[in-house]
Structure formats: structure tokens, C-alpha cells
Amino acid sequence: MAKEVRSIVITGNGTNCEREVANACRLAGAEVADIVHIAELLAGRVRLDDYHFLNLAGGFLDGDDLGSAKAGANRLRHAPVKGSAESLADQLYRFIEAGKLVMGVCNGFQLMVKMGLLPALDGDYRSQTATLTHNDSGRFEDRWTYLKVDPASPCIYTRGLTGIYLPVRHGEGKFLVREPQVLERIEAAHLAALKYCAADYNAPTMDYPLNPNGSTNAIAGVCDATGRIFGLMPHPEAYVHRTHHPRWTREEDLPEEGMGLWLYRNAVDFIRRELL
Numbered sequence: 001m002a003k004e005v006r007s008i009v010i011t012g013n014g015t016n017c018e019r020e021v022a023n024a025c026r027l028a029g030a031e032v033a034d035i036v037h038i039a040e041l042l043a044g045r046v047r048l049d050d051y052h053f054l055n056l057a058g059g060f061l062d063g064d065d066l067g068s069a070k071a072g073a074n075r076l077r078h079a080p081v082k083g084s085a086e087s088l089a090d091q092l093y094r095f096i097e098a099g100k101l102v103m104g105v106c107n108g109f110q111l112m113v114k115m116g117l118l119p120a121l122d123g124d125y126r127s128q129t130a131t132l133t134h135n136d137s138g139r140f141e142d143r144w145t146y147l148k149v150d151p152a153s154p155c156i157y158t159r160g161l162t163g164i165y166l167p168v169r170h171g172e173g174k175f176l177v178r179e180p181q182v183l184e185r186i187e188a189a190h191l192a193a194l195k196y197c198a199a200d201y202n203a204p205t206m207d208y209p210l211n212p213n214g215s216t217n218a219i220a221g222v223c224d225a226t227g228r229i230f231g232l233m234p235h236p237e238a239y240v241h242r243t244h245h246p247r248w249t250r251e252e253d254l255p256e257e258g259m260g261l262w263l264y265r266n267a268v269d270f271i272r273r274e275l276l
């Protein structure tokens with residue numbers, strides 16, 4: 001592999017944020033940001049092994065039938081790769097074992113949680129221990145949120161950050177755990193890297209609409225123990241430039257760069273430092 005940061009964004013079956021995610025990867029410095037239809041991967045024409053940074057984009061996989069990303073999680077788990085003894089999941093687990101990076105946004109986060117890629121307690125990336133389900137409001141929430149970063153989190157994407165302002169747009173963003181002990185372990189290991197909070201970024205909040213979905217412990221984003229596997233409901237790819245900010249025509253002194261780009265830059269810098 002040449003000395004270039006290679007990122008891939010999987011598309012198909014209802015994703016709709018792939019171009020924005022690829023754009024964010026490129027702006028963050030990735031030399032390659034390929035948008036690849038899942039059929040190309042299942043046909044064996046493209047292999048995850050040729051990349052460092054896997055992005056699972058937002059959207060409406062399979063129309064949210066059976067619950068968001070549920071069918072997609074089964075597809076990714078079980079679908080064979082043509083002409084190979086492996087499944088796509090085998091490639092994915094090898095990708096994770098190789099120390100590479102995976103980030104899922106919104107529908108991509110739902111996909112990861114339902115596959116068991118997160119929170120992946122004890123390094124088990126195959127068992128589902130949590131879910132993302134219908135917002136407490138009972139409706140689709142489309143609004144900007146303040147996110148408090150846990151500075152003690154192993155998450156490599158949020159390193160050096162204290163608070164981020166990002167939009168959410170989802171119907172099923174409420175993080176729930178299967179057993180109370182899962183939540184205790186997530187908190188003890190600081191895996192909940194992002195939590196909904198107020199504009200002062202002081203403390204996590206359960207107050208609606210600051211917490212747009214009633215998520216347990218105000219959890220908005222979760223990583224695994226390595227910090228390299230990360231998913232979040234808000235959309236970092238939707239705030240990579242000043243003009244994406246909802247009040248950009250009124251608020252002066254907004255930096256040229258949007259806050260969402262920081263997460264991608266941390267990922268790309270990590271790859272350049274550790275994997276090339």
C-alpha cells in the first residue's frame with residue numbers, strides 16, 4: 001500500500017450521506033475517499049483490506065423496516081463474498097483486528113450497535129448488547145445539539161476536544177442497553193465519548209430538546225475500548241464549513257472550518273501516525 005490514507009464509505013440499500021462523508025474524509029487530509037456500493041464488496045471486486053478507515057454513512061437502510069439498520073446488520077453479518085470462502089463480516093473483523101478505524105454516523109451507528117461492533121465489551125464485536133430505538137418524542141428529530149466530550153474516553157476521534165455542536169436527524173436515536181451492567185461498564189471505561197448537553201457544555205442532560213431522543217445517560221456517541229471503533233447519532237460530516245452553521249449569517253467570528261471536521265482530522269492523523 002502506498003503511503004496514503006485510504007478511506008472507504010459504504011453506500012447502497014438506502015444510505016444518503018455518503019458524499020458528505022467522503023468530502024469530510026478528503027477535507028481532513030485523506031488521499032483516498034472511495035464511495036463503494038455494498039454490492040461491489042459482496043461481489044468481491046473491492047476489499048476492505050485495501051483501506052484504513054471504514055465509514056458507515058447515515059440514511060435509511062432498507063427503509064428502517066424491522067427497526068433502523070436491523071436488516072442491514074444481518075446482511076453485513078451473514079452475506080458471503082462471491083468467489084471467496086469469506087463473508088464480508090470476516091473482512092470486517094480482520095479490519096478491526098489490524099488496528100484500523102471504523103466510524104458509523106447515525107444509521108451507520110445503528111448498524112454498528114445492532115451488529116455488536118459497539119460497545120464490544122471484552123473485545124467481543126459479534127454480540128449485540130445495546131440498541132438504538134425510537135425517540136421519546138415519538139417523532140423524527142431534526143435539530144442542532146451540543147455535545148460534551150468525555151476527556152477520559154479512549155476515543156481517538158474526540159481527542160483534544162471538549163465540546164462539539166452538531167446536527168441530528170433521526171427517528172431512532174435513543175441508546176438503550178440490554179442489561180444495567182452494560183451501562184455500568186460503558187461508563188466505567190469512558191466509552192460514551194459524547195453526551196448531549198446544554199450550550200455551556202457543562203453537564204450531560206436528559207432535558208428535551210437538548211437531549212433530542214431521551215437517550216440513556218444522555219449518550220450520543222460510543223466507542224470500543226481501543227477508541228478506534230466509534231459511532232454517533234449526530235452528523236459530523238454535516239458541519240465541516242462555516243456556512244453549515246445554522247446561524248452563520250448572524251454569528252460573527254465563526255471559524256472557517258466546522259467542528260465536525262475535527263473528528264475526521266483526528267482519525268486521519270491517527271492513521272498517518274500509527275498505520276502508515
Ligand SMILES: NC(=O)CC[C@H](N)C(=O)O
Nearest residue numbers: 058059106107170171172
Ligand atoms: N439520518 C439518519 O441516518 C437516520 C437514521 C434512521 N433512518 C433514523 O431515522 O433513525
